[in-house]
Amino acid sequence: MSVAVSPQAAGTAGTDASRRRRRILGVLAAVALPVALGGCQTPTFWGYRGSTKQAHDEFLLYSGTVIAAIVVGIIVAVLIFWSVVRYRRKRSDDEMPRQFQYHIPLEVTYTIVPVIIVLILFVFTVIVENKVDAVAPNPSAQVTVTAFQWGWSFGYAGNVKITGVTTEDPDPVGLNGGSCAPATDCLGPGLVIPAGETTRIVLTTKDVIHGFYVPEFNFSRYAQPGVTNTFDLTPQHAGIYRAQCTQLCGLYHSLMFFHVVALPPTQFRQWLSSEQGGATTTAAVTHASGAGAGAGAGTGSTSTSNTKAAT
Numbered sequence: 476m477s478v479a480v481s482p483q484a485a486g487t488a489g490t491d492a493s494r495r496r497r498r499i500l501g502v503l504a505a506v507a508l509p510v511a512l513g514g515c516q517t518p519t520f521w522g523y524r525g526s527t528k529q530a531h532d533e534f535l536l537y538s539g540t541v542i543a544a545i546v547v548g549i550i551v552a553v554l555i556f557w558s559v560v561r562y563r564r565k566r567s568d569d570e571m572p573r574q575f576q577y578h579i580p581l582e583v584t585y586t587i588v589p590v591i592i593v594l595i596l597f598v599f600t601v602i603v604e605n606k607v608d609a610v611a612p613n614p615s616a617q618v619t620v621t622a623f624q625w626g627w628s629f630g631y632a633g634n635v636k637i638t639g640v641t642t643e644d645p646d647p648v649g650l651n652g653g654s655c656a657p658a659t660d661c662l663g664p665g666l667v668i669p670a671g672e673t674t675r676i677v678l679t680t681k682d683v684i685h686g687f688y689v690p691e692f693n694f695s696r697y698a699q700p701g702v703t704n705t706f707d708l709t710p711q712h713a714g715i716y717r718a719q720c721t722q723l724c725g726l727y728h729s730l731m732f733f734h735v736v737a738l739p740p741t742q743f744r745q746w747l748s749s750e751q752g753g754a755t756t757t758a759a760v761t762h763a764s765g766a767g768a769g770a771g772a773g774t775g776s777t778s779t780s781n782t783k784a785a786t
């Protein structure tokens with residue numbers, strides 16, 4: 476028996492379908508537009524985009540991993556929610572839904588897919604790790620960083636040594652301290668390196684294990700007794716980057732701040748040659764009083780002295 480559909484009913488169904496389509500498009504636009512208008516940038520997921528070449532690679536790995544985790548999380552949540560709603564117990568129907576145990580293709584799929592995901596993450600991690608640990612054959616500069624209880628020492632060619640004892644001098648601010656904002660970025664001695672060029676860091680310690688950590692470089696490495704760690708830093712832009720010790724190394728560990736000052740290459744070379752020439756400490760490394768005082772409250776004075784080693 477054929478069922479006659481009136482033109483009016485067909486028209487109503489068509490209107491409903493188009494209304495539903497418009498609603499879905501509206502929801503999609505509401506989700507997509509803020510992302511598009513926000514400059515189409517990948518969110519940072521509370522991490523740093525990375526101020527060195529190496530750090531940016533790490534950021535891409537980190538954000539890719541988080542995006543993969545979000546996609547997997549959404550798929551799992553949707554499947555759980557769908558099965559809970561679709562197969563909830565109904566008054567009219569007491570039957571068990573169809574069961575899938577011993578469904579070999581399904582079990583193989585949900586074993587293989589996670590293994591593939593882990594393998595992809597593993598491969599990208601190895602690639603990025605190798606990039607981060609790679610050292611350039613001819614770096615523009617080399618600095619020997621020595622950690623000690625409680626401070627940092629930065630040694631350059633020509634016997635130039637910048638030492639910051641973070642528990643002695645009442646002034647916590649080093650190079651460019653006067654213009655440092657926020658002042659807490661400039662706590663501790665300044666490790667001066669050229670921006671846009673590669674600097675080799677040779678990391679050692681005088682006593683116990685310390686941690687060399689620059690958050691915006693997405694980089695941390697132990698300074699270990701009897702071990703020399705070597706790595707490269709290539710800051711992409713001139714700037715001042717907060718840094719600190721991340722290994723509990725004793726009473727004043729919490730005061731072991733330092734900062735990295737990335738200068739334009741010509742300015743860096745001017746600074747280094749003036750230090751090597753035995754000129755009096757440049758204005759850049761004179762103390763800027765006041766700025767940064769008070770940070771590290773509760774653990775005594777937070778202080779640094781930048782001194783040039785006697786040559």
Ligand SMILES: [Cu+2]
Nearest residue numbers: 685720724731
């Ligand atoms: Cu330490």
